[in-house]
Amino acid sequence: MKLDPTSLKLFVKVAELGTITGAADASFMATSAVSKRLSELEAYFNTPLLKRNNRGIELTPAGSALLNLSRGVLHNLEDLDLQMRDYASGQRGIVRVFANMSAITQYLPQEMRAFFEQHPDIGVQLEEKVSPIITREVMNNNADIGVCAQLHHGYDLMEFPYHVDDLVLVVPQQHPLAQRERVFFRECLDYPHVGLHTASAINLEIMRAASMANKTLRIRIQVTSYDALCLMVQAGLGVGVLPRGAIRQYVDGLNVNVLSIQDEWARRKLSIYVKDLDRLSMAARVLVEHFIQAASGASSPS
């Protein structure tokens, strides 16, 4: 027996109604068939999902977990169904751009403005994501263009150079390292850190660097944005690693210091990723060319 949506659907229905008989009625099935399905689910997971009693059922903790996960899966399947239905009448008039925060805070506003001046009829839907997710989503056709840190992603994507984007250390002003201008990353590992999104490229980079230094990276709190991280650092919750250009906006008004990280991996570059230029819509292709042009025209960040 394998996992199947019908069993999950029945399980959700049972959980919602509180009885196998009610779920059977609602699904126009015999109680015995539903009961059997649930037993098979429990056998599959090798864990009880329900507590049965003469008033119906209660979920076990594992059952509660399965309920939530099942809803996600079933929602996804419904989405798939819906999108495949709509696909026949689908159309493409908006360019979907996924960009990391570095690109957004430093370059995209000006470049988008210039782009819209030349192409007022093109729409752009811009979402901020972390770099590994950007490359994956471009690969999976959930975004037309990705703008993020250059990284080894293992996908079959076209890559174009964008801008330079070094990583720096942000520390509270009273921190022991605060008077330094430059630091090796291994020195930072003696202090607690404020971390970024588990999947972010920076997070992966500093975890790898910590591993190489044979030291533990102590992350007290994780946040999902650069400005939130700066605020946490200012509040004294730890130090943080961020791209220099991306935080230029924030640190002027904050009580934090910014230190250069001398490790080689901290010299970062941004890239533009697309699946295949020839398969992009005209709007997307024009936007990519605009970004490339803007990047090659600016020899250093302004």
Add this chain to the structure above:
Amino acid sequence: MKLDPTSLKLFVKVAELGTITGAADASFMATSAVSKRLSELEAYFNTPLLKRNNRGIELTPAGSALLNLSRGVLHNLEDLDLQMRDYASGQRGIVRVFANMSAITQYLPQEMRAFFEQHPDIGVQLEEKVSPIITREVMNNNADIGVCAQLHHGYDLMEFPYHVDDLVLVVPQQHPLAQRERVFFRECLDYPHVGLHTASAINLEIMRAASMANKTLRIRIQVTSYDALCLMVQAGLGVGVLPRGAIRQYVDGLNVNVLSIQDEWARRKLSIYVKDLDRLSMAARVLVEHFIQAASGASSPS
């Protein structure tokens, strides 16, 4: 026939390998069985997914879409499987907090710092999401605590008051409205807007207000964060609506003006949402109580 993961899995395998025979071999199945499954998928969706030729197959546009959607669904199922496997040995030592950007930029850093001073052993995973998604994810047990705009969400959640969070209009300094201190929202609708995430509470609010004013809301670009929006406004791409307190950090260093919005709906409040206090872990409950205490102790934002 209904949608089933095995068929989707086979479809993905066929798409990846480029031939039905190759996918059959890789799946230890007969070519005829795979071929039949794919035909049934096409019948189910009532649309061709593959172009067959004597060298194998190519995906149709619908097939490409299904490939990506299937990967998502299958990934979700694998996740479910994994989490159900890990569930038996799962443990709860970290509090998952979803918060909107307003809460993060204004209150959470100080309050988290104070919290950690009292509870150094508790971990927090903080993710920034938009308000409607926060309530949904708390409801779905994907977050323990939600901190976001008070809104009518329709879920069975416990709610506690948090802070006040008025909405304001941000305009470029040369904008016709720039010299105003106060404005009614309907006046803003004469100009293009920079929009937020489609699902964000602010976006929904201004769309509703535009509808009430019988005017069109022209959104030239949509971004997913407040600072990105400020930068787009500064770049002249339009005006934007944001929470006053949340952007205090940014606007000092930018060439933009901030105007009060006089409509009633712009007087916003933040709330704390949990599923059921009694069912939270001790760590999560302690954190909720800390937030409530911090909110009732501060009569106005500082």
Add this chain to the structure above:
DNA sequence: CCACGCGTTCGTCAGTGGCGAACCCTAACC
């Protein structure tokens, strides 16, 4: 023209999934 590699259709058969019947258990009511 032949060989090869691709895919499709069809008949067959073991396994699946849902049914109804029979049974068990517990709580509530008289």
Add this chain to the structure above:
DNA sequence: GGTTAGGGTTCGCCACTGACGAACGCGTGG
């Protein structure tokens, strides 16, 4: 204490499904 009601489980049965191998069709390359 006995009866009723509502819950769930197990088992035998049967129609249907899903995978197989065989036979076939098609286009390309040698």
